[in-house]
Amino acid sequence: DTAVSQTPKYLVTQMGNDKSIKCEQNLGHDTMYWYKQDSKKFLKIMFSYNNKELIINETVPNRFSPKSPDKAHLNLHINSLELGDSAVYFCASSPQWGRSNTGELFFGEGSRLTVL
């Protein structure tokens, strides 16, 4: 069973288009994240949701809109795609932060977005 699954794994699209990436986790975790990894391997947080509530919203263009219909799902919609959006987008989950939570992230396989 895949713990954190993302679809699609690959997207190739034209500038200006809109695309969505879906993420689901079956670990029972409360917190889910979107990270962006650029061509230099730098992994940067974009958003975090805890039990469907937006917790972290880093400096991300408002063309990026996350949605969490329930705590097991976190989707990412991107409007008006630009060349600079080309990257690998990783979904991750973790148990709720607390005294016993070590902070380990469980990553999905990534979705490679190429904007032409």
Add this chain to the structure above:
Amino acid sequence: QKEVEQNSGPLSVPEGAIASLNCTYSDRGSQSFFWYRQYSGKSPELIMSIYSNGDKEDGRFTAQLNKASQYVSLLIRDSQPSDSATYLCAVSSGDTGRRALTFGSGTRLQVQP
């Protein structure tokens, strides 16, 4: 701006040698520290975590933490070609309830057969 710094490498070591990977971080309030391994085209996977000063050993891996110097390291003993990957240092940051991991840009390790 909370930062995690790593030398991008590549760090090249012969098979059987010890590989030493280093990481510094800027947020003195950080409490949890992690090393993730990422093979090319794959997702990061956790290999070590450390929360208190000193050394923590797990098999061929040893993580070292020095909070006073804001320094974390990973030693890989008896390096194998299969250890060739990018190693990401990650540090927890933020207030309880808003925590996330901040990653360094990774060090690429090459183990030569």
